[in-house]
Amino acid sequence: MVILNRNDMELLLTMDEIINALEEGFREVKEGRSFVPVRFRLEVKEFEGEFLYMPAYLSGLKQSGTKIVSVFPKNPLIGKPTIYATYLLNDPATGELLAILEGATLTGLRTGGTSGLATRYLAREDSKTLGIIGTGFQAFYQVRAIQAVRPIETIWAYDIDSKRLKEFCEKVSPLGNIYPVSHPHEVVRQSDVLVTSTTSKTPVFSGRDLKSGTHINAIGAFRPDMREVDEETILRSKIVVDTFEGCLSEAGDLLIPMAEGKLKRESIYGDLGDLVTGKKRGRESQEEITLFKSVGFAMEDVVVAHRAYKKALQENKGQRIE
Numbered sequence: 001m002v003i004l005n006r007n008d009m010e011l012l013l014t015m016d017e018i019i020n021a022l023e024e025g026f027r028e029v030k031e032g033r034s035f036v037p038v039r040f041r042l043e044v045k046e047f048e049g050e051f052l053y054m055p056a057y058l059s060g061l062k063q064s065g066t067k068i069v070s071v072f073p074k075n076p077l078i079g080k081p082t083i084y085a086t087y088l089l090n091d092p093a094t095g096e097l098l099a100i101l102e103g104a105t106l107t108g109l110r111t112g113g114t115s116g117l118a119t120r121y122l123a124r125e126d127s128k129t130l131g132i133i134g135t136g137f138q139a140f141y142q143v144r145a146i147q148a149v150r151p152i153e154t155i156w157a158y159d160i161d162s163k164r165l166k167e168f169c170e171k172v173s174p175l176g177n178i179y180p181v182s183h184p185h186e187v188v189r190q191s192d193v194l195v196t197s198t199t200s201k202t203p204v205f206s207g208r209d210l211k212s213g214t215h216i217n218a219i220g221a222f223r224p225d226m227r228e229v230d231e232e233t234i235l236r237s238k239i240v241v242d243t244f245e246g247c248l249s250e251a252g253d254l255l256i257p258m259a260e261g262k263l264k265r266e267s268i269y270g271d272l273g274d275l276v277t278g279k280k281r282g283r284e285s286q287e288e289i290t291l292f293k294s295v296g297f298a299m300e301d302v303v304v305a306h307r308a309y310k311k312a313l314q315e316n317k318g319q320r321i322e
């Protein structure tokens, strides 16, 4: 069995490899060879925490595993992080445990990779400017993934927390020209590709500021009462989701305008599987505004975990234990 820690995960896979693995995974799901139950939530009332169990089995690709995420909001009081995440990769033929992977890095890589895959199908080929609203943990992986699929020259970034914005700019500066700004409209008006990766409950920019031809990846807002994008953005955009099942049960960005009668289910153009299997076309004109909304999907974890495991075996990386 192999153990892959944070550092191994960061170094093992290129973004291209991750995006290609995800493309294969979304095809597998569309073609009906996946078993991905709704995630199971176990509450731990005494400590005001919870565990989330996210299993997946892909029968065609012969991959299976489970991500276990714990969320204990009081942990910072005792000097521990709120979230821990671990991935257990199993052999679906025997059940054998093949690998244990650090799950937070895996999540960053697969969430970035999924936005990268959507950007490959939906952003203008000539996209040169990238805007980031919300410069926390996920944002770095979003930048890496989008740079892997479009010739990004300049990055504009905004966060309500100026310390996090500064730290992000320092971390990203080796990847390209990055400019911190003090208002989200300065990001939005410049962006060919825009990412919202915040924990906000209310829209983080005005859809009026979007220029035609922009592609948006909205990855935050994971509960029905949360939203990062406003009604104007929803009405101006061609909308693609990671999965209908996930977004229509969790994504306030879509559920709130639907409840208000502003958006119909039929107006959502399709899911990422529709694009990768060619059932639907991605971008159809230079002018259209496209919005990819994701809430995350256990298939994304298993395909990236499996790719990392295979590469670790080939390159003799990670820690082996009997």
Ligand SMILES: NC(=O)c1ccc[n+]([C@@H]2O[C@H](COP(=O)([O-])OP(=O)(O)OC[C@H]3O[C@@H](n4cnc5c(N)ncnc54)[C@H](O)[C@@H]3O)[C@@H](O)[C@H]2O)c1
Pocket (backbone or CB within 6 Å): 107, 111, 133, 134, 135, 136, 137, 138, 139, 158, 159, 160, 161, 164, 197, 198, 199, 200, 203, 204, 218, 219, 220, 221, 222, 294, 295, 296, 297
């Ligand atoms: N779609 C997916 O598959 C997926 C996967 C993982 C995480 N997420 C979600 O992505 C979001 C970001 O996750 P993270 O791990 O980077 O969180 P994080 O806490 O590390 O970063 C969030 C950042 O958003 C900033 N922020 C909050 N409100 C803002 C606002 N109104 N304007 C600008 N910035 C604002 C915060 O200051 C913080 O820096 C979360 O909602 C998380 O649940 C989605």
